[in-house]
Amino acid sequence: MNYLFYLTAAIAVLSTTMVIFHRNAVHALLYLVTSLLAVAVIFYQYGAPLAAALEVIIYAGAIMVLIIFVIMMLNQGDSTVVQERAWLQPSTWVGPALLSALLLIQLILLVSSAPFSAVRAFHYIGPKQVGIALFSHYVLAVELASMLLLAGLVGAFHLARHRKPETGRSGNAN
Amino acid sequence: MPIETAPGLEAGILLASTLFCLGLAGLMMRRNVIFMLMCVEICTNAAALMFVVAGAHWGNADGQVMFIFVVTLAAAEVAIALALVLQFYHRKHTVDIDQLNDLRG
């Protein structure tokens, strides 16, 4: 089964690389969805079906749709390719790429030098176990998360409201 | 119930690290806010992957619980962030993050 893991991992890495280098926002977003789906497959391989399902539904589904909306609202499709090309010169990306590569090398070094248990046994954790843990031990955290979502909702609503300049001022004054 | 055929822990961590570094690199090199948001998503997703891999290694449901929280967080974050992007675009008529430097010393 391992080859399947390496294949999906390779797809994830490749599509992610495409995301960060692509000049068209919509295409980049599609690559991102691909990457997320690949990660969902990896979740499944690690015995986490619930996580895989959520990854597909929420990440690749809901969140990406949200971003698509915004791209459309800001008209960031084909028209901005030229602008992106101007912004993404090699001189701009070499430095960050080097930094990240360095970081990655360090991480690899650290991971490879750490002694790992020989146990390669992975455990299957089904939605039931997750549900039990979530609503028993973590129930308070769930409530907090719901508060967070509510706050995000209200915040997003408030921030995204497009005030007209003439009414905004007078409205505040009254 | 152990799964014998699963890839190793190291492989999972390495993949997560790679994804995270890619996301970080993207954050640093892109000037378009939308791309930066996507890169933030990559980073959070890498972190979530780490949780799940670790949970699977220890046979513990906590990893996936944390994954759910990360997803929640990402959802809230992306909502707020996109709202901010909209607001930013309305005010400055650009999506260039470098124009947003009012806090310079």
Place this chain on the structure above:
Amino acid sequence: MQGLLAWVPLLPLIGFLILVGIPLFYRREPPESVITVIGVGSVGIAALFTAVATAAVFWQTPSGVVNIALWQWMQLGELKLGINFHVDWLTLVMLMIVTGVGFLIHLYSAGYMRKDPDFRRYFAYLNLFIFAMLTLVMADNLVLLYLGWEGVGLCSYLLIGFWYKDPVNGTAACKAFIVTRIGDTAMAIGLFLLFYEFSTLNIPELINAAGDPGADREIITIATLLLLGGAVGKSAQLPLQTWLPDAMAGPTPVSALIHAATMVTAGVYLIARMHPLYTLSETAMTAVAIVGALTLLLAGFSAIAQSDIKRVLAYSTISQIGYMFLALGVGAWSGAIFHLMTHAFFKALLFLSAGSVILSLHHEQNIFRMGGLYRKIPFTFLCFTIGCASLAALPLTSGFYSKDQILLRAWEFHQGFNSLWLAGVLGALITGIYTFRVLFLVFAGSEGAASRHCKDANTPAMTIPLAILAILALLGGLLTPPLQAVFGTTAERHPAAWVEGVAIAMPLIGLGVAWQLYRREKKTGEQRSRVTQFWFSGWGFDWLYDHLLVRPFNMLARLNHNDMIDALYKGTAAFSRQLNTLLSASQNGQVRWYLATFAAGSILFLALLVAL
């Protein structure tokens, strides 16, 4: 009777306080007559009290001493000082000179300063001056003496700069105060040393303690030399004599007061008062004598070259005080005080008559623009002539007796011919020359440029003091003060007749030289050779001090105007500001830059982990 003596210094003080305090009670300036009554009257009554006290107490008992304890000043451990007065014959002579001559000068001032807008201020200063001088001579401890000493300096400062609108006067006043203050500081250090050694500053106790055989002679020498420093400053002797010629900037009666009755005689008084300490130290005595001898010669030569009538008199004062120092240095204590007294008479007379001349000529002071005044102001001429005769020590004038005594004593002191005596004799010759030169130039011959506008400005308030002083200058030699109780008696020995003869002959030779000089100068007018120019400038002391002290000090002050230590702190501030600029440059508001630094930080941190 003690009470009477205590009032002597207090009366001028009261006069001063009333004169100063008038604006507190009256809105308008009081008339001059009221001011005159207060200002002159206070000193007059003080003089009267002195005379009464002298007649009542001291005439019968020449060795009598009156101690007046007013109140305790301070008592700190061993430092016990009182506001106490100590009056013996030495003090009494000084009291009589200060109050008597001072009174005459006050009276003269009432005429001289009439219609001056600052009449009240003038008399206030004058009274304070007398008060300070009286405190100086009556003090029973050195600190109280120092009080009077500094007070005299202050008053001289105020009076020299009395006409404050001319900055030249102010500069002269500052110079007088600061130069004397240099001497005063030396004296103060002398006091510290004396207190350190003897644990007292009370003069009689100090003299007792110093007389103890166990007393450290070396310390006494140093202390007496430091006191000499003070005396040199106040009495305008070498090397601190430069302030006195400039002090002529004040009104002329003030010059009379400074030169005759107060201030410059203080140094002589101090050494005479502390003479038991000086006798203990050969070095100090020699130093006093050498200072005196050098000063009398240098100042004499300078006097020959002057053209300002007051500066001639100023240099002659320096020279005559030099005589007194010479006398002190050879142990002729009573001779010094005697000369001090006669000098007070004839120098006051000379200054006051010079004042009359100056006033009559509408403030002309250059002797080359005078001449032939004997016809226009005969009374002043008479007074000035008497003063000159006495100054030059022509026989039978008061100056003759006192100067003769000094010269004889100088001869005796070193058993015969010696350089100090020679200096004194040479000084007598020079005195004759400069005295009669000025007399001839001012009064004799044809009229000078300024003489034509001459109008006799004498008022009764001026003539009466002049007349009294003229009599005193002529006959003052008969009033030998009974100072044996203070200084002890010295065996009278008569040196060879030719020694006396030389002393008598010198002024007469000087008179002849002066006539020749007068005839030549009358022809050439005001011209100086290189030598006389050097004399004229007071042997270049001013130039020397200017370049040696004043300019470097001013330069230093200007350089350090902004406080170099502050620069240290300013530097620190500038450094931290630089650091601030540097750090705030990193805070550039660019998210991507922050991210990069974040990544770099993580790399560094992880590098630590990897390395470990």
Place this chain on the structure above:
Amino acid sequence: MTLMAIIILLFAGGILAWLSERYLQRGGHWIGLVSLLLASLLLASYWPYLGAAQVIGSGPWWDSVQINWIPRFGISFHLAIDGLGFLMLALTMAMGIFGLVMTWNDIHFRRGFFYFNYLWTLAGVVGVFTAMDLFLFFFFWEVMLVPMLFLIAVWGYEQRLFAAIKFFIFTQASSLLMLIAIVALAYLHYGNSGQLTFNYNDLLDAQLAPSTAYWLMLGFFVAFIVKLPALPFHPWLPDAHTQAPTAGSILLAAILLKTGAYGLLRFNLPLFPESSAAFAPVAMSIGAVSVIYGAMLAFAQSDMKRLVAYSSVSHMGFVLLGLYALNTIAMQGAVMQMIAHGLSTAALFALVGALQHRLHTRDMTQLGGVWAILPKLSAIALFFAVASLGLPGLGNFVAEFTVLVGSFRSSHWIAVLAATGLIGAALYALIMMQRGFFGALNKRLQKLSPQAPIADLNLRESCALLSLAALLVLLGLRPQPVFDIASPTVARSLAHIETARAQYAKDQGIGTRFTSQEQTWAKPHPKESESP
């Protein structure tokens, strides 16, 4: 309780003055004056102690009050007064009233807040002079600072913010050192005795290792000489003095500087006697150099207020010199100098303030010949300039003379060096008179005067200044009462030093540095006792 009442009265008066700003246009100074007068009356209730300080009352304190504050750390609200404290409080009250009266109409905006700060500064100073708990002392030390900062920063002249910040940084940095030293002292004492306390009387007995004591002493010393100020910590003073409003300058010069000297005498010497004695030559040298350096800088100034400020450096150098001469005469002289300098310098600042108020400049290049238009002001300025140069018969002379006589016993050369400062004093005082008041009337003033005749000192100002002058004369001719009042405190500080010296001599055996020094001090013949 009287002490407490004084402090509360001043604090309350300040708050009242601030509140009154809203309702009364010019109520502030009346409230200030009344509260100061009441406080002075309260202080005057210590009158009976003046004559017979040692007889009445047991122990060194005339009166004390102690209330637990933070008992857990041994901190108590402990106030006490003795002779020195009384003198300082009297000076504080007198100068507070003087400053208030002299600047009666000077403040034009935020009057209430001004008098709030004014009274709070005074309250802090009163606290500093009476606090006998080191923590409380530090508390009041800070309390007096902040209102002063406002006085300078809000009502000052052109560069007020710069000056205020400089003042604040200097004093804060130094008081940080003191705080560290205080806490370290209490902690070390706790380690040795098991009793955690900040009480002055208890800490006097603290046993410290010599090197530790030396460091702690330095901490206090620096804090105090920054306030004093002595070289090289003086640069805040000219700026703060020059830029502060007249009332602020008066407070600074007359009172705040004295807290440094007071601290040295009250805390530094008794708490660390051995290290103070060892440090004395250095401190004396600092004092002597301050005397001369201050005088030279004063001479170099053209701003009259700056000149007076630098003259303060010079005068306070005498205080430092006297305190560290470590003998009765010099220390008493230092106390006297604290008072005399307070009077004379406050008056000079008031005069410069009055001059600036009338002529709108204090630059001596723009002045000159002022005597002709303001004779009364100039005459009084002459008096105080002369007092400042140490004319005998006035308080400053008594102080400087006794300081020098005393320090000459401790060290000849340092005293001689400081004595040359007398010449420097003459230089700067006379140059001030010469350039400011004498000479021909400045052209600028000639233009100024015909349009509106400039009012000379009015009755209020004259009375205030003349009473200071009278006090100075009194101090100069009859200083003994002051010496008597201060003597128990000085004697106690000195006793600590002497005990420490004797102890040290006993520990070290004969022939050490301290023994010979002590013999030098005890006997007037150094040569005999020093010879082996």
